[in-house]
Each structure stands twice: as structure tokens, then as C-alpha cells.
Amino acid sequence: MITYGCIGILFLFVLVRSLIYRSKRKHRLSLEEIDRELLAIVNEGRESS
């Protein structure tokens, strides 16, 4: 019985990970957004142009 439980957990784990990966790919973060975030982090509170 525990064996079935383990196999069930395994497939649930694979399913959950796949869904997480898929959702991240669907709302793909652009590299321009990362650039903007980096500049915002570095220049926070600093005068910029």
C-alpha cells in the first residue's frame, strides 16, 4: 500500500513541477524587464536620467 502511495506522490510531484514550469514559461519574464529591475535596484534613491 505504501508503495502505491510513493508512486502516487512521485507522479503528483512530477505533475506539480510541470505545472509550475509551464506557468513560468507562459508568463515568461523578458530580459528587458530584468534590465529595468537591475537599474531600479542599483539606482534606487539616486538621481538618474
Added chain:
Amino acid sequence: MMKKRTPVILKPFKPTRYKYEKLRVCRNCGNYTILWDESCPQCGKSLLLGIENMALMKVKLQMQTERLIAVLITLAAVLFSSTFQHIAWSLGLGAGGIILLSLVQRSMLEAQVPYQIQKILETSTRRLMEGLKLNIEAAYDMRSSDEPLAYEMMREIATVVYSDRLRLQQLKLLCSFQLRKDMDLQLEELLISDFEEEMVDYIGEIARIKPELIRERIILYVTQHEPEILILSRGQEILTAVAGAALRKARYVTLYPEFMERYARHLPKERFLRLYHLIMEQEELRSTSLAKEVADIHRNRYTQNADISISADGEASS
């Protein structure tokens, strides 16, 4: 403001598609650097890695951990199996699950990297700021021993650090160099918000050697600070040079006719004739006071060479 300028050789700036690509992180101490050092400025070890590679490495490690978890669950299933048939089923289904997970991971690897870069930036803001601070200090210290290198370091740091103080330091160094047309020079990137003599001096040099860098923001800067610039000993000369450089595009003449009008009289012959012909080509400019001023100057100075003139009321005639 005439200073003795030293001849220098500046390495060309290597731009990257994205600014974050300039950042590298030490795998040993986690320090960040934007400079091109072989070894980490903090711990001295040659373990610097581009932030993208670092993110890829972390994603692969995370995926590896997930596969390990799947293997452990499979082993647990095998361990709790009471019959050979159960063991075979556990191994078969476990292997299937692991293969499925690996395939999903492989197809999603590329899409995970930007998220990982974001995570790295968000979780190591303090280290990033400390690393950049170290870079800035290193560049400032370099000024006393190697000014061109100090400028190159500051130029690199300024890719992500937008600071007027840093720009002013770069301008001070640039104003001490003998600038040449073949140099990889920047202008808009160095534009500071307030009036600074070094900024104006540099604009004047650029207008002379690389007029193609005089763009709208620069013209706007000089027009905003015109009274202060005129107080400088070379103020009028610089403003005339900017007006001359701005003549490359008819759009700038249309946008800033008053500025052009104020310096048209001081333009060298070739630049003045360019302005004259631009006004002739632009119908909307022919009735402006700039056209009248240009017509007056043209009549007084160059009439014997011209076959076209502009009448006082702005009408063009042959």
C-alpha cells in the same frame, strides 16, 4: 577654461545587449563586479562567473535536486514493496516518472533562467551594491596612477550606475584628455542634470570632433543653460559649435529656430551656407525671423557667391 590636455589611448567600449550581462559574480565569496578583472576584487580568487551562467548553473542544480527527490521517492517505493511484482512496478513507474520529469525540465530550462537571474538580483541586492561600491572606489583610486584606465573603469560602471557624481568624474577626466575623432566617445550617457563647466567644455569638444553625437537632448541642455554658458570664456564659441553641429539634421533647425538665429552670425561659412540651404528647403522656416536673420547675413557676406536669396519678408527668390 583652457587646460593642458594629455594624449591618451582609450579602449573602445564593448556594449552588451543587456546591461546585466556586464555583471559577474564570484563563486567563492559571492561578490559582484562590473569590471573586467580576472580575479575577484574581494577575495582574489579567479572564480568570476557571468550572472547568466550563474543563473543557468543554479537552475540546473535545482533541477538536479528535483530529479534526486524523484529517485528517492522511487527508492522508497521499492523499499516498501512486499513482492517482486511490486518492486518491478515501482522501478518501472519510478523510471517513467523520472524520465518524464527530465523531459519537462529540459524543455523548460531556457525559460527558467530569467526567473533565476531575477531571484539572484533580488536576494543579493546588498552584495551587488557593495560590489559596485568597491568598483567605484577602485576607479576613483586609479585616477592618481592611470587616468585613461580610471575613465574606462568609470565608463563600465556607468553602464548600470546612473549617478551625476560618477558622470562628473568621467567628464573631468575626459576634459584632461586630448580627444580625437577615432576615439569611442559618449555624450548623451554623460549628460548631467545641472549646469557644469566640464559638461559644457566636453560638449564643445564633441561638437568640434564628433558632431554626430550632438542630438536633441544635448541641444536642449545647452539652450536650458545658455545664460550660464555665455558667461564662460569659450561660451559663445561652444554654443556656435553646437549650433553648427545641430545643422546635420533639418529637424533640429525646425525645433530650435531661436537658438539657431542667435548663433547664425558666428557660424563658419560652410555651416552658415548649410543653414541657408536648409531654410530654403524647409517651407515652414521661410517666414520665421531665423530666415530673415539668415537672409541679412547672407546678403551682407555671401551675396556674390549665391544664386538664390531670401527676401526680407521671408519669400525665396532666384
